[in-house]
Amino acid sequence: MIVADKKREQIIDGAIKRFIHFGIGKTTMNDIAEDLSVSKPSLYYYFPDKKHLIIGVIERVFNDFFELIKKKYNPDLPIEEILFNAIDVRNTFFQKYYMLRITEGIPDLLNDEVIKGKLQTLKQTEKDFFSEIFSRARDKKEIEHDDCAHIAELYLESLMGLSTMCIMETGKDLFPDKKTINKMTMKQKNLTSIFVRGLRCAD
Structure with missing residues (x-):
């Protein structure tokens, strides 16, 4: 559970950085997955959509x-x-x-x-x-x-x-x-x- 929470927080950290730099509208879930080197299924496990x-x-x-x-x-x-x-x-x-x-x-x-x-x-x-x-x-x-x-x-x-x-x-x-x-x-x-x-x- 602790590991899962840590991964979730890492995804949020990555999203914040990209949202601030590129804007929310121009950021896709694929962008965040690539930034963090995580698979899309893993990303969607924690967040089903943007x-x-x-x-x-x-x-x-x-x-x-x-x-x-x-x-x-x-x-x-x-x-x-x-x-x-x-x-x-x-x-x-x-x-x-x-x-x-x-x-x-x-x-x-x-x-x-x-x-x-x-x-x-x-x-x-x-x-x-x-x-x-x-x-x-x-x-x-x-x-x-x-x-x-x-x-x-x-x-x-x-x-x-x-x-x-x-x-x-x-x-x-x-x-x-x-x-x-x-x-x-x-x-x-x-x-x-x-x-x-x-x-x-x-x-």
């Missing part, structure tokens, strides 16, 4: 991201510092995996029910985690708000909105440089300070 391989890549990136987010999470820190640390992790992954451009690889990718369901599940996992962060801050009397799930959703969508603006300003065919990433990070942290300040007010 869609399931894309899901594997999405899961890998999210799980690595989420593992680091949790590792950096210290509930004893002030809420603002916790959120700042999370932003640093988010933007490290944003920069590292930007060229994957998952949604650009397949035109109808987000219309696929399996992939859409997986993305929604991962998004919910992140929202639940941030809801817990805000709940702990409320328990420590750092903020005042009853619906922590709602504020977690608003907060994450706000961060995503700023990321989208960064991409639009850069141009979708250009890789955001360090200056652009730093500018995005600063805006997200400024937003966080304003967001937390607002939550300190009673409803």
Whole structure:
């Protein structure tokens, strides 16, 4: 079982490298099999089609991201510092995996029910985690708000909105440089300070 899992992870590693370099749309299962010197039957044993391989890549990136987010999470820190640390992790992954451009690889990718369901599940996992962060801050009397799930959703969508603006300003065919990433990070942290300040007010 351990050997099988290792082979599966090697395939995902190979897919990530090729997706980043050539793009998802231009990459075939044959390309990945050739890169890794594995037989096509072996590749299809782990991933019956390209869609399931894309899901594997999405899961890998999210799980690595989420593992680091949790590792950096210290509930004893002030809420603002916790959120700042999370932003640093988010933007490290944003920069590292930007060229994957998952949604650009397949035109109808987000219309696929399996992939859409997986993305929604991962998004919910992140929202639940941030809801817990805000709940702990409320328990420590750092903020005042009853619906922590709602504020977690608003907060994450706000961060995503700023990321989208960064991409639009850069141009979708250009890789955001360090200056652009730093500018995005600063805006997200400024937003966080304003967001937390607002939550300190009673409803």
